[in-house]
Amino acid sequence: MITTVTANGKKEYEFIDLLKQRAQNSDKSVVPVVSKIIDDVREHGDDAVKEYTAKFDGKAPEETEISISDIDNLISKCDKDYLNTIKKAAENIADFHRRQLQQSWMTTKSNGVMMGQRVRGLKRVGIYVPGGTAAYPSSVLMNAIPAKIAGVEEIIMCTPPQKDGTANPNIIAAAKAAGVDRIFLMGGAQAVAALAYGTESVPKVDKIVGPGNIYVATAKKLLYGTVDIDMIAGPSEILIIADKTADPRFLAADLMSQAEHDKLASAILLTDSAEIAAQTEKELEKQINSLLRKDIIRNSIDDFGAIIVCSNMSQAVEFANELAPEHLEVCCKNPMEYVGKLDNAGSVFLGNYSPEPLGDYFAGPNHVLPTSGTARFFSPLSVDSFIKKSSFIYYTEDALKADAEDIVRFADTEGLTAHANSIKVRFNM
Numbered sequence: 557m558i559t560t561v562t563a564n565g566k567k568e569y570e571f572i573d574l575l576k577q578r579a580q581n582s583d584k585s586v587v588p589v590v591s592k593i594i595d596d597v598r599e600h601g602d603d604a605v606k607e608y609t610a611k612f613d614g615k616a617p618e619e620t621e622i623s624i625s626d627i628d629n630l631i632s633k634c635d636k637d638y639l640n641t642i643k644k645a646a647e648n649i650a651d652f653h654r655r656q657l658q659q660s661w662m663t664t665k666s667n668g669v670m671m672g673q674r675v676r677g678l679k680r681v682g683i684y685v686p687g688g689t690a691a692y693p694s695s696v697l698m699n700a701i702p703a704k705i706a707g708v709e710e711i712i713m714c715t716p717p718q719k720d721g722t723a724n725p726n727i728i729a730a731a732k733a734a735g736v737d738r739i740f741l742m743g744g745a746q747a748v749a750a751l752a753y754g755t756e757s758v759p760k761v762d763k764i765v766g767p768g769n770i771y772v773a774t775a776k777k778l779l780y781g782t783v784d785i786d787m788i789a790g791p792s793e794i795l796i797i798a799d800k801t802a803d804p805r806f807l808a809a810d811l812m813s814q815a816e817h818d819k820l821a822s823a824i825l826l827t828d829s830a831e832i833a834a835q836t837e838k839e840l841e842k843q844i845n846s847l848l849r850k851d852i853i854r855n856s857i858d859d860f861g862a863i864i865v866c867s868n869m870s871q872a873v874e875f876a877n878e879l880a881p882e883h884l885e886v887c888c889k890n891p892m893e894y895v896g897k898l899d900n901a902g903s904v905f906l907g908n909y910s911p912e913p914l915g916d917y918f919a920g921p922n923h924v925l926p927t928s929g930t931a932r933f934f935s936p937l938s939v940d941s942f943i944k945k946s947s948f949i950y951y952t953e954d955a956l957k958a959d960a961e962d963i964v965r966f967a968d969t970e971g972l973t974a975h976a977n978s979i980k981v982r983f984n985m
Contacts, residue, residue: 652920677707682751700734716743808839
């Protein structure tokens with residue numbers, strides 16, 4: 557099942573290379589298919605969207621946009637306990653993200669110069685939400701709530717119809733709890749293209765966020781520049797650092813919590829205890845048989861899972877920073893001592909009772925995280941993802957005159973005489 561190796565400065569880094577190849581396995585045959593869909597939607601609008609919806613999802617709904625009355629009817633079908641859970645999760649997520657909100661600012665100088673920065677939310681954002689076998693209401697909350705807090709004027713959600721042409725009630729309930737303004741029943745690359753270009757019924761957006769299959773991810777990648785996007789998400793990842801005090805039952809369960817996402821998902825345990833390594837391997841075999849997605853889990857762990865026995869915890873930390881995982885659990889006696897040492901991770905889960913699903917669903921921090929080692933330079937989705945900034949400058953005549961020679965010198969040095977002239981003409985230089 558899972559591979560166990562002893563770190564020697566070589567084997568563990570060979571494993572990183574394997575994971576990088578996995579992350580780069582984007583099927584090139586998808587690009588021409590998605591390009592055609594994008595072109596068709598750009599040219600034919602709603603008609604193309606409905607055609608592709610019928611082709612890929614089985615049935616196109618008569619009305620693409622879900623009315624307010626239909627939204628309420630769908631939510632009435634949801635379990636009441638689930639609705640309460642959604643409400644509590646939304647409150648936690650909102651509380652966390654409100655603390656990220658930035659303010660506009662201005663500064664003045666004694667010579668009358670004023671400068672500053674204006675911060676405001678984007679005008680319109682599109683959220684893509686899978687609606688088939690991978691229907692994730694939690695993603696609705698994680699994408700929409702920060703956008704709302706950022707001050708986005710309008711949030712448009714697209715989700716594919718179920719086989720009978722209807723919407724998934726649990727997704728619709730999450731959308732209402734998160735403050736989504738309009739909901740369209742469409743999915744795939746055609747929905748992404750509709751959001752990017754606009755159609756007769758779907759308004760054009762400034763940014764598209766949210767997970768999807770390879771067709772959705774490819775469409776977002778191809779349309780980046782026409783609109784902004786959140787990130788190109790790769791297969792899910794979990795890395796756990798554990799010392800001898802960790803519970804192998806917890807470790808095995810947490811590794812499989814991410815392995816069940818996808819056969820390409822990666823689940824890795826780093827430990828300085830050979831005993832913990834052996835016991836965790838036994839627990840994986842013991843627990844897997846009771847899980848619904850055991851075949852996916854086994855494929856994932858066989859191909860991209862590993863238990864790496866390190867010589868010490870410092871080596872484990874060094875390897876974790878090199879791998880830069882999406883999710884990083886620290887199951888150690890004193891987890892807080894590692895916070896300042898772990899520089900590259902999407903989200904860090906500290907202690908034996910902070911498992912990754914806590915972050916996926918409920919705690920508050922965003923679960924839209926950088927994958928494939930991009931946590932070295934990318935950050936989780938946040939309120940910052942939905943704002944734009946403009947700077948402003950005000951100079952008095954005397955202030956500009958005082959700096960004129962320096963500005964002209966800069967312009968002349970770069971050979972941009974028109975830049976220099978813009979200053980000179982004001983002062984007969």
